Amino acid sequence: xxxxxxxxxxxxxxxxxxxxxxxxxxxxxxxxxxxxxxxxxxxxxxxxxxxxxxxxxxxxxxxxxxxxxxxxxxxxxxxxxxxxxxxxxxxxxxxxxxxxxxxxxxxx
Numbered sequence: 001x002x003x004x005x006x007x008x009x010x011x012x013x014x015x016x017x018x019x020x021x022x023x024x025x026x027x028x029x030x031x032x033x034x035x036x037x038x039x040x041x042x043x044x045x046x047x048x049x050x051x052x053x054x055x056x057x058x059x060x061x062x063x064x065x066x067x068x069x070x071x072x073x074x075x076x077x078x079x080x081x082x083x084x085x086x087x088x089x090x091x092x093x094x095x096x097x098x099x100x101x102x103x104x105x106x107x108x
Contacts, residue, residue: 036048042075048072050069051070051079
């Protein structure tokens with residue numbers, strides 16, 4: 001995978017190539033509006049505000065765009081992956097498989 005590109009969530013219609021968060025993951029990501037995070041930029045524990053960022057990943061030569069929940073540091077504004085979200089690599093792989101018509105692991 002290549003470096004993800006951080007972008008704010010685009011307004012308007014979405015392309016069919018963008019994977020949206022499931023309602024369950026959205027609920028988990030926004031359950032606690034301001035949470036503590038370990039900011040890698042400040043190198044300290046800070047309060048973080050939840051946000052959704054669109055990130056594009058490259059997997060086997062294919063661009064896969066995901067909505068990723070992050071916590072934004074209240075002091076410096078740096079984004080940190082929301083720890084309740086899990087590993088984005090799993091979703092990238094699942095989306096890659098879905099595009100190829102494979103049965104998702106959750107349905108096996």
